[in-house]
Amino acid sequence: MKKTVLTIDDSRTMRDMLLMALEDAGYTVIQAVDGIDGLETLAAQGADVVITDINMPRMDGFGFIEGMRADPNHRTTPCLVLTTESDAEKKARARAAGATGWIVKPFDPVKLVDAVRRVAA
Amino acid sequence: MDAFEAIKATFFQECDELLAELESKLMLLEQGQTDLETINAVFRAVHSVKGGAGAFGLEALVRFAHVFETLMDELRAGRKPCDTVTIKTLLRASDVLADHIQAAQGLAPPVDEERSAGLVHELELLTHGGEAPPVVEEDEDDFGFVPMAFDVPLDEPLPSLGEPEAVAPEAQTGWRILFKPHGRMYGSANEAGLLLRELGRLGPITVSVDDSALPTLDVLVAEDGYLTWTIDLTAAIEEKVVREVFDFVEADCDLTISPLGGGAEPVLAFEDEPPAVLPASDELDIAALLAKAAGGAPAAEPAPVAVAPAPAPEPEPEPAPAAPAPAPAPAPVAAAPAPVAPIPPAQVAAPVAPAPVTIRVDLDRVDRLINVVGELVIQQAMLSQRVLESGLARSSGIALGLEDLELLTREIQDSVMAIRAQPVKSVFQRMPRLVREVADMVSKQVRLVTAGEDTEVDKTVVERLAEPITHMLRNAIDHGLETPDERVAAGKTAEGTVRLAALHRSGRIVIEISDDGRGINRERVKKIAIDKGLVAPDAALTDEQIDNLIFLPGFSTAAVVSDISGRGVGMDVVKRSIQALGGRISISSVPGKGSTFTLSLPLTLAVLDGMVVSAADQILIAPLPAIVESLTPQEGDLHYVGGVDPVIRFRDRFLPLIDVAMTMGFRDTPVVPSEGVAVVVETEGGQQAALLFDAIQGQRQVVIKSLETNYQQVEGIAAATILGDGRVALILDVDVLVTDMRRRSSRPDFKLAS
Numbered sequence: 077m078k079k080t081v082l083t084i085d086d087s088r089t090m091r092d093m094l095l096m097a098l099e100d101a102g103y104t105v106i107q108a109v110d111g112i113d114g115l116e117t118l119a120a121q122g123a124d125v126v127i128t129d130i131n132m133p134r135m136d137g138f139g140f141i142e143g144m145r146a147d148p149n150h151r152t153t154p155c156l157v158l159t160t161e162s163d164a165e166k167k168a169r170a171r172a173a174g175a176t177g178w179i180v181k182p183f184d185p186v187k188l189v190d191a192v193r194r195v196a197a
Numbered sequence: 198m199d200a201f202e203a204i205k206a207t208f209f210q211e212c213d214e215l216l217a218e219l220e221s222k223l224m225l226l227e228q229g230q231t232d233l234e235t236i237n238a239v240f241r242a243v244h245s246v247k248g249g250a251g252a253f254g255l256e257a258l259v260r261f262a263h264v265f266e267t268l269m270d271e272l273r274a275g276r277k278p279c280d281t282v283t284i285k286t287l288l289r290a291s292d293v294l295a296d297h298i299q300a301a302q303g304l305a306p307p308v309d310e311e312r313s314a315g316l317v318h319e320l321e322l323l324t325h326g327g328e329a330p331p332v333v334e335e336d337e338d339d340f341g342f343v344p345m346a347f348d349v350p351l352d353e354p355l356p357s358l359g360e361p362e363a364v365a366p367e368a369q370t371g372w373r374i375l376f377k378p379h380g381r382m383y384g385s386a387n388e389a390g391l392l393l394r395e396l397g398r399l400g401p402i403t404v405s406v407d408d409s410a411l412p413t414l415d416v417l418v419a420e421d422g423y424l425t426w427t428i429d430l431t432a433a434i435e436e437k438v439v440r441e442v443f444d445f446v447e448a449d450c451d452l453t454i455s456p457l458g459g460g461a462e463p464v465l466a467f468e469d470e471p472p473a474v475l476p477a478s479d480e481l482d483i484a485a486l487l488a489k490a491a492g493g494a495p496a497a498e499p500a501p502v503a504v505a506p507a508p509a510p511e512p513e514p515e516p517a518p519a520a521p522a523p524a525p526a527p528a529p530v531a532a533a534p535a536p537v538a539p540i541p542p543a544q545v546a547a548p549v550a551p552a553p554v555t556i557r558v559d560l561d562r563v564d565r566l567i568n569v570v571g572e573l574v575i576q577q578a579m580l581s582q583r584v585l586e587s588g589l590a591r592s593s594g595i596a597l598g599l600e601d602l603e604l605l606t607r608e609i610q611d612s613v614m615a616i617r618a619q620p621v622k623s624v625f626q627r628m629p630r631l632v633r634e635v636a637d638m639v640s641k642q643v644r645l646v647t648a649g650e651d652t653e654v655d656k657t658v659v660e661r662l663a664e665p666i667t668h669m670l671r672n673a674i675d676h677g678l679e680t681p682d683e684r685v686a687a688g689k690t691a692e693g694t695v696r697l698a699a700l701h702r703s704g705r706i707v708i709e710i711s712d713d714g715r716g717i718n719r720e721r722v723k724k725i726a727i728d729k730g731l732v733a734p735d736a737a738l739t740d741e742q743i744d745n746l747i748f749l750p751g752f753s754t755a756a757v758v759s760d761i762s763g764r765g766v767g768m769d770v771v772k773r774s775i776q777a778l779g780g781r782i783s784i785s786s787v788p789g790k791g792s793t794f795t796l797s798l799p800l801t802l803a804v805l806d807g808m809v810v811s812a813a814d815q816i817l818i819a820p821l822p823a824i825v826e827s828l829t830p831q832e833g834d835l836h837y838v839g840g841v842d843p844v845i846r847f848r849d850r851f852l853p854l855i856d857v858a859m860t861m862g863f864r865d866t867p868v869v870p871s872e873g874v875a876v877v878v879e880t881e882g883g884q885q886a887a888l889l890f891d892a893i894q895g896q897r898q899v900v901i902k903s904l905e906t907n908y909q910q911v912e913g914i915a916a917a918t919i920l921g922d923g924r925v926a927l928i929l930d931v932d933v934l935v936t937d938m939r940r941r942s943s944r945p946d947f948k949l950a951s
Contacts, residue, residue: 087211087248088211089245090249090252093252131244133237133238152386154387160244171385171445171448176387182251194395194442194445195386
């Protein structure tokens with residue numbers, strides 16, 4: 077069965093890039109533009125894996141992850157965070173918020189798909 | 198890579214939007230609205246540009262955006278004040294950022310290295326300089342988030358840089374991995390089973406689990422980690438590759454990786470029980486695993502009970518979730534990091550602007566649709582006319598149906614035109630930068646005030662507005678405003694104000710550009726016009742006429758040709774480009790107080806409400822917005838100036854009466870005014886006149902067809918249209934008719950008379 081990935085990013089460019097990479101890899105992609113939209117989309121449509129940006133208007137990635145983890149239905153849904161840097165401290169912060177893993181921007185489509193596969197049950 | 202190029206195009210489109218957002222937010226900052234939300238918005242815009250640029254390897258852009266972003270980060274963290282100096286620098290930085298984007302697009306040459314480096318330096322100075330500690334971890338606050346209490350185990354060995362070299366990959370036949378997940382790991386939706394699956398992809402693995410730490414059921418916490426996994430991976434790969442599998446969970450587990458055979462002994466040694474060895478497979482059977490794990494742990498007393506119901510799909514592989522522990526769990530769900538933590542209030546309180554749902558459509562498609570709808574309107578009008586001619590009763594079903602059809606057609610047309618309508622914002626937003634640059638160049642202090650940015654107008658009009666507005670703003674700053682010293686001497690503030698406003702007025706869009714400068718020096722204008730032979734030295738000109746001299750071709754007031762204006766493009770060019778859009782330009786000026794240029798443009802270039810009139814067998818359309826009133830001339834109201842030029846009394850004023858058929862050359866003898874119909878029209882400049890036609894036939898919305906494109910420009914005619922009966926009708930250019938043609942038409946008469 078095709079797995080569904082929810083991508084949350086306020087940048088259309090980034091959403092398009094994620095869409096291209098993930099659809100090429102055979103995933104179904106649904107999109108949201110910020111944290112609030114992301115929570116609504118997740119609640120309405122569900123997802124097997126979530127990829128979220130951090131800096132977004134209305135609600136940022138951290139708000140989203142916390143909101144998502146507070147929902148019993150999505151406590152164990154893997155959530156990857158898009159970050160621009162890869163230092164340990166930021167990874168720790170992402171994790172503290174409940175992120176399953178991270179993808180460093182700019183991402184390579186192969187690595188992205190790899191990361192999704194790694195966390196997808 | 199077509200898709201890639203398409204995304205790149207999207208990126209640049211998005212950049213334009215981000216730049217616009219950046220500009221408008223910086224303007225808010227400049228106006229003193231330095232709240233966190235605004236600063237954050239600026240940060241996000243720059244951040245997004247950087248993110249996308251990174252994806253496309255636009256190095257120069259990334260570098261510049263990074264420095265910009267870093268300063269924004271300091272500002273939003275409150276570590277640096279968002280003061281005037283900073284905002285000015287940010288504004289200039291946004292200009293350079295825009296240049297970098299242009300350059301990255303290949304639309305402009307690479308950004309002047311010196312200019313870019315200069316601003317980078319300024320930004321860095323603001324970021325690191327001042328009283329704050331000079332060493333600030335650049336991207337420390339990338340997440341803008343206060344971390345929750347969270348201890349990162351530091352005891353685990355981190356791979357040192359030299360390690361991969363030290364261990365030659367060929368020498369290794371495999372790795373022994375000791376992996377003890379902490380409870381936290383499950384809180385972030387990571388799973389031991391998936392990690393094992395990943396390892397399985399690297400090569401054949403043998404997995405064993407040590408469950409000796411499993412407590413008795415009554416104290417077992419379902420989401421804590423009790424198991425230690427030992428994985429023997431037989432693959433000649435680098436340690437780094439193995440470690441990467443645990444990348445996400447490294448801080449949430451104890452991990453030891455040692456070379457297989459002859460390597461160091463595992464740190465976490467097993468106690469008495471030999472580990473249960475499991476055959477590795479790609480898909481780990483967790484239930485089986487659990488069963489074996491529990492079975493091989495005789496120390497755990499309630500093991501049989503715990504094992505029995507272990508369901509396969511349970512996401513947590515190792516805890517036996519069934520039997521509810523009778524004793525209260527001592528560490529309730531310590532694993533998940535605040536899973537029920539409320540969403541930070543700051544995030545929720547942020548103004549929630551519903552994101553409008555939009556689609557992007559090729560302009561070509563819209564234009565094709567508009568064209569077809571135009572044809573539909575014409576066809577509908579033709580049909581109506583045919584039905585009318587066939588003598589069907591107005592109350593007949595067909596006639597009524599046609600009426601509904603007409604309403605629908607009109608609605609379709611309005612809706613289609615609305616697709617093309619765009620706020621003038623896109624043009625207005627480019628202006629603050631221009632104003633800054635021009636002001637810098639001429640050393641004047643200028644404040645730009647804009648109003649009515651949301652006023653919508655046809656896309657074509659919006660696009661072609663940029664150049665005239667640019668030109669007039671330059672003029673306003675260069676010629677209109679005084680230098681700060683002069684202003685202060687004149688009792689004004691040192692900073693001049695230029696106002697750019699858009700508004701709707703009677704079916705047209707009006708753009709006003711006003712300054713509070715010195716106003717037009719009429720004496721000087723007149724002198725220049727006389728010197729250049731544009732007017733006769735003895736011409737008696739009203740103030741208004743003098744002001745309008747600046748629109749004459751070949752007129753330039755700049756005594757010294759400056760960098761800004763005086764590039765050979767004069768106001769006459771502005772006037773022409775506005776006229777080409779079916780617009781007018783007018784000026785009003787008060788010496789010492791300033792000048793106002795007013796542009797008036799049609800909202801759309803596609804349809805027009807018009808009065809259908811006839812003149813000497815020709816059907817003409819008079820634009821409805823220009824019409825004030827229509828009347829039948831009475832003999833008593835008519836007078837002839839000099840015995841030739843007729844004027845008509847209209848509300849206690851005399852208006853010139855223009856015989857349209859004669860002016861346009863449709864016939865040579867004037868019609869007797871009382872036998873025709875006079876239509877009082879008003880030009881954009883407020884000038885009134887009466888146009889004399891043979892008859893009025895009705896009022897109708899017409900689809901504008903360019904005469905220039907299909908034929909050639911005809912003076913006095915703005916465009917053409919196709920009527921219901923298929924005939925071509927000309928649309929009158931009322932302003933030209935009233936101001937220019939009248940003068941000319943009366944000239945031959947003079948000759949005849951004299």
